[in-house]
Amino acid sequence: MCAGIGVHSGAHVRMALTPAPVDTGIVFVRSDVRAVDNVIRAHADSISETRNCTTIRNAAGVELATVEHLLSACAGLGVDNLIVEVDGPEVPILDGSSAPFVQVLLNAGLKAQHTPRRVIRILEPIEVRMGAKSAALTPSEGFEGLDLDVTIRFADPAIGVQRRRVHLTAETFLSEIADARTFGFLADVEVMRAAGLGRGASLDNAVVVDGGRVVNPEGLRFEDEFVRHKMLDAVGDLAMAGAPIYGRFVADQPGHALNARLVRALLDTPEAWCWENARREEERESRAPAFAAALG
Numbered sequence: 001m002c003a004g005i006g007v008h009s010g011a012h013v014r015m016a017l018t019p020a021p022v023d024t025g026i027v028f029v030r031s032d033v034r035a036v037d038n039v040i041r042a043h044a045d046s047i048s049e050t051r052n053c054t055t056i057r058n059a060a061g062v063e064l065a066t067v068e069h070l071l072s073a074c075a076g077l078g079v080d081n082l083i084v085e086v087d088g089p090e091v092p093i094l095d096g097s098s099a100p101f102v103q104v105l106l107n108a109g110l111k112a113q114h115t116p117r118r119v120i121r122i123l124e125p126i127e128v129r130m131g132a133k134s135a136a137l138t139p140s141e142g143f144e145g146l147d148l149d150v151t152i153r154f155a156d157p158a159i160g161v162q163r164r165r166v167h168l169t170a171e172t173f174l175s176e177i178a179d180a181r182t183f184g185f186l187a188d189v190e191v192m193r194a195a196g197l198g199r200g201a202s203l204d205n206a207v208v209v210d211g212g213r214v215v216n217p218e219g220l221r222f223e224d225e226f227v228r229h230k231m232l233d234a235v236g237d238l239a240m241a242g243a244p245i246y247g248r249f250v251a252d253q254p255g256h257a258l259n260a261r262l263v264r265a266l267l268d269t270p271e272a273w274c275w276e277n278a279r280r281e282e283e284r285e286s287r288a289p290a291f292a293a294a295l296g
Contacts, residue, residue, distance in 0.1 A: 002104050004092030007182070007206070008053060008065060010199030013088030015070075017108060020081040022115045025242060026074055028056065028064050032087040036060040042071055044240045044263045050256035052197050054237055065090040068256065069182075072236030073101035075244065076173030079110065080117065096181035096205040098232055102174065116277035122247025124272040128261045135251040135262045137272075143167045144278075146238070147248040150231045156185070157212045162227035168235065177235065179221050180228035186210035234259055241266055246276070 003014040020027065026042035037060040040046055048057035053066040070091050074082060076098065084091075094100040127136035140147060146168040153161050166172050184192075184201065186208055192198035207225060208215040222228055230251075237259035238245055245266075251258070266273065 002092065002094070002100065004094045005200035005205070006066065006088060006090030007093035007096070007200045008197045009088070009090045011088045011090060013086055013090060013092050015087075015092060016085045017104060018083040018085070019111065020083045022081060022113050024081040024083070026071060026079075026082050026084065026239070028067065029083060029085045030062050030064060030087075030089075031085045033062050036062060038062050040064055042067060042240060043242050044260065044267055047240060047260050050260050052192070052256070054240075054256045054260065063089065066093065067091050068233050068236035069093070069096075069098045070101045070236070071239045072232050073098040073105060073178065075235050075239040076168065076178060077102065077105055077110065077170050078244075079105060080243075081113065093182070093200060093205045096207070097229070098178045098236075102178050117244070119244045119246050119276050119278045120241055120266070120273050121276040122245065122273050124269075126262065126265050126269055126272050128258065128265050130258050130261065133251075133253040133255070133258050135249070135254050135258050137245065137262065137266060138248045138250065140247050143248075144246060145169060146235070146245050148231050148234065149248065149250045150227055150234060150254060151252045152227045152230050153253055154226070156209055158209045158214055159183075159226045162224045164224060164227045164231060166231060173235070177228055177232050180225045180232050181205070181207050181221065182229055183207035183209060183226055186215060230254055238263060243275075244278070246278075247273075 001016045006013055028040045030038040037058055040056050040058045046056040048063060049055035054068045055063055055065040056067055057063040064086060122137050122139050125136055125138045148168055149165040151163040166176050184206055203216050214220060234254055237256055240263050
């Protein structure tokens with residue numbers, strides 16, 4: 001159980017996580033909605049909005065916003081089946097990263113389910129573009145998992161051009177990605193709030209940039225925290241494919257809309273991928289050291 005503010009709605013929300021049987025996937029339940037179907041599956045078919053966050057909606061029109069940071073924590077730790085109850089319109093932002101969600105999951109304890117884990121193996125390249133932005137999934141280059149290669153480009157010198165590549169395992173997720181916070185520009189605050197967004201945003205849950213400097217008094221957690229957070233978002237958004245992806249993700253200036261378009265293209269091109277069972281020894285080797293370090 002955890003509670004906090006929704007970064008866009010400004011609403012105070014509580015969230016409870018419950019284990020789920022094999023093949024459940026990640027399922028969200030709007031516990032404050034009772035008159036209609038309140039269950040929303042974390043899947044590309046449920047995505048309804050990608051402006052500033054990823055929002056999902058069910059057939060009854062019930063929505064939940066900002067699901068990507070929790071989904072990133074689940075994907076990073078290898079959590080495949082989970083029921084998430086939220087009593088408001090948005091998952092709490094907490095500190096703006098995935099780290100608090102990781103801690104909640106680890107405190108609850110993770111349990112192996114004795115069924116082969118199905119993964120999506122990329123066989124042929126899939127690429128999408130939105131103007132100068134691009135993202136692609138290509139066959140892996142020897143790594144059995146998701147190989148992330150992300151570049152961002154911002155005119156503000158506090159960010160500039162940043163690139164990072166990470167072979168995603170539980171260990172690398174915890175050490176390189178999970179702590180990276182969401183970020184924004186002070187100049188955009190009024191425009192966002194006029195659009196009904198960012199009502200719960202503050203220096204406690206976002207890195208704020210203004211005129212070439214980071215406003216937060218504590219500074220950055222990493223020199224390249226900005227690209228690391230874009231990587232964190234991508235891990236959560238790619239989880240909308242419905243299973244772990246084994247392949248290489250290469251993106252230049254990714255965002256939620258671009259990530260969602262790539263996942264949609266993946267699912268709509270079945271000849272470019274196949275289902276495969278992950279080998280159990282791979283899962284044990286990738287997860288155990290990270291859990292020991294996190295709890296130790």
